[in-house]
Amino acid sequence: MLAHRSPPALRRTLVLRSSLRIVHSEIGVKSWTESLPSCASVRPAQCPACEAGSRPAGGSLVLVGHGLRVRTIEGPVAPGEPPVLTEVTGRRYACRACEAIVVVVPRGVARAHRYSLPAIAAALAWWAYERVKAATVRQRTSTAKTVGASSATRWASLYRWTRCALGLFGIELPDRATIRESAARVAAFVASHAPLATGAVPADAFHGAAFCRPR
Numbered sequence: 001m002l003a004h005r006s007p008p009a010l011r012r013t014l015v016l017r018s019s020l021r022i023v024h025s026e027i028g029v030k031s032w033t034e035s036l037p038s039c040a041s042v043r044p045a046q047c048p049a050c051e052a053g054s055r056p057a058g059g060s061l062v063l064v065g066h067g068l069r070v071r072t073i074e075g076p077v078a079p080g081e082p083p084v085l086t087e088v089t090g091r092r093y094a095c096r097a098c099e100a101i102v103v104v105v106p107r108g109v110a111r112a113h114r115y116s117l118p119a120i121a122a123a124l125a126w127w128a129y130e131r132v133k134a135a136t137v138r139q140r141t142s143t144a145k146t147v148g149a150s151s152a153t154r155w156a157s158l159y160r161w162t163r164c165a166l167g168l169f170g171i172e173l174p175d176r177a178t179i180r181e182s183a184a185r186v187a188a189f190v191a192s193h194a195p196l197a198t199g200a201v202p203a204d205a206f207h208g209a210a211f212c213r214p215r
């Protein structure tokens with residue numbers, strides 16, 4: 001039976017990977033990338049895994065700085081602007097209480113998605129709410145210049161993002177609806193979170209995306 005057990009180093013990697021937590025800072029992508037916040041300024045108040053306070057009074061730090069993690073996010077920086085690649089440096093922390101690794105990223109950076117949350121929200125709004133063709137939505141969202149024949153009319157990302165709406169934006173999909181109807185619902189929901197609503201759903205969805213609460 002021993003032969004089936006993973007070696008300690010591998011087990012440790014698996015534990016650490018499963019306990020990687022993403023925390024969104026209140027700071028937006030633009031300010032964050034202009035000037036990387038200090039380790040102390042964006043240290044979470046508590047560990048998101050074990051809920052231990054990160055700076056207990058009179059004690060030593062529990063969430064300690066653990067380097068940086070660079071990610072590339074894709075999409076327009078503002079609605080109507082051409083899509084670009086933006087390098088975002090996340091701050092990593094290690095929890096001394098439970099060994100979780102915590103990565104703090106600016107508001108608007110999605111967990112496990114290449115595109116920014118605002119880019120995803122605007123794309124869903126254009127496609128499902130304003131009935132813009134998928135190929136056009138892709139041109140406005142993606143920096144990739146070559147589009148395969150199969151994806152010229154159907155962009156799989158739009159379907160995937162709609163199905164991930166709960167984890168991305170915190171909205172449950174309606175039971176009986178087409179994927180495009182669901183996407184329209186997601187777009188309207190995200191647009192309702194825009195701090196300054198303009199009435200234009202794609203722009204409002206873009207600005208509201210970072211203010212939703214993913215589940």
Ligand SMILES: [Zn+2]
Nearest residue numbers: 047050095098
């Ligand atoms: Zn912890």
